[in-house]
Amino acid sequence: MNRNKKHKHLGLKITLIIVALLIIGVGGVFGMMWHQTRSTFNKIYDTDGTAHNTAIKKKKPFSILLLGADTGADGRISRGNSDTIMVVTLNPNTKKTVIYSIARDTLAEMVGTKSLNVQKLNAAYNIGESKMAKASVSKLLNVPINYYAAINMGGLEKIVNAVGGVTVNASMDVTFDGITIPKGKHHLNGKQALAYSRMRYQDPRGDYGRQLRQQEVMMAVVKKLATPSGITKYGDMMESLEPYLRTDITLNDAVKLATNYRSNMDNVSSKQLKEKSATINGSSYQVPSTKILQHTSNELRQQLGLSKEKLDNQNTRLNALNEAFFNDENSQNYDTNGAVTQYYTNNTY
Template structure:
């Protein structure tokens, strides 16, 4: 995979523009339900035998990605680990792109010593160097998957925060409704009243079916917190799926859940590893935490980005590393380098039209942004 990534040909600006125009009328934002899918099939496989076990194994085997094969950890219940959760904008609602971008990126970390399950959301518009391209290149982080697949997404996110990442779970939109309905729906606390996708969500506690959960998690532009508010609602859905997956009602809908999983998930975790996680880390699900990388709006070329201050990058890196039981390290990467060159950028400003410039590595020359993704 490494050699393939290095030889990836970056899309031209025209190609990116054509792709944007093709997708724009059907632009949708994916519910980050990856954790819920994985947890649901794990709980089912761990708790029930016979027919259910074999059906679950068959579904998980179909999700395995051998092209990103890695040496699996022991998952003995003593060591912490992280998984990059990728929600791709393909597979439903008219989207038929071969790859698409990852509209949802979450670093999920399991720590058996503290018995915690932590989620760190990475905004889709985060400026990041693409790790694995032949030439230096900067895009929104959600383009890493489009350019170089899950391998590039893993390396790009790992380098951004200096955290070890080798496992991933990717889910497309196709199986969401069946999954949510399969666990009996989800319970959320709606932060404010809004309408979206033909549904009205009233402030307060609501129980949602699959179609409602998809709409609830997709709305972005009417949220006063923008994408950050959407991420909060996504995490609500994830937590509810996890909690409801342990209900016997899930067993009644085993066919829907496993069918959803086999058609909508790709992962480089083997079935045996997933079974060990289910057996040895199940208690961690009971104590969930969530956070997000918070940036500032800025214009790079003619595209709107989220740029991250050194302080915020360091804070986020420290949290993820601590959740893994690792000591903090001072970040020194392309993002901190670019920040050092943009000395006039006002990090306290709410102006999302501020100019931010990308420089060539170790140079005072601006990077040629002809291929800059927007």
């Protein structure tokens, strides 16, 4: 449990590096590097058995589900809870990229199980891998999920080392796992960057401060990738990430990203799905209201060039039966067992 807690938010901003790798890096791959990159892509490419999406090929708006798995030490990608969950939408017409972070403990239906299964959203990747994770997030927000990319939390150290380290400007002393980064400007290797990105409890800003440090490390990596010398490191970067990364974006798609969506990296906005803490069957959850879910769905659908639709899923049904939970700001009691029974007694679904 302690190990998983350390990894919980590690990939909150770092997974955007995957998008940067695909958009910035592939455009500079030539000659021998192309063959090296193609070989690596063949290893990280992982389809869930569904038909390959053609949105990127057709230069359409599309979405990527970014997952940060909590299995960093043992190199596993195909199993583990996705403790980082983000929906990233890119629209080549508006040149906008929108990143929506979703809490790992969000109450959601596991889409694809034989019987109704409502639990924490991060379990979907563990139960049914990328196929269930994509379907569950899609159902929660009523938006199509075109692609996914999952990175194992052990990948950060490899990423930073592959680009030759990163320079940060620490606003305070940062100590974690026996490593101390003093206040001030420092060039960090992968292990140091990992510690710098993990520390939370000593930061008076708490998780917010940690997210800012993760963004700092991420942007330092992205800036290096965007330079001519950074392009030459792309092959090494992808090769070092191979044990930690899986995606259903092909190399040909990545090349299209480099040519058709490159300007999207200049207009990136980051948002969070606002939720309320709840206690369900003795466990801690995050529950988004129907109003918030509908607003998020509308925004993402607009970004994808789709019309608004009224949200109707297991979350909205349960929310309708838990009005007291939302009306009382101090309440944390959210009923799923009795509410589900009540709903299925009175309705056909």
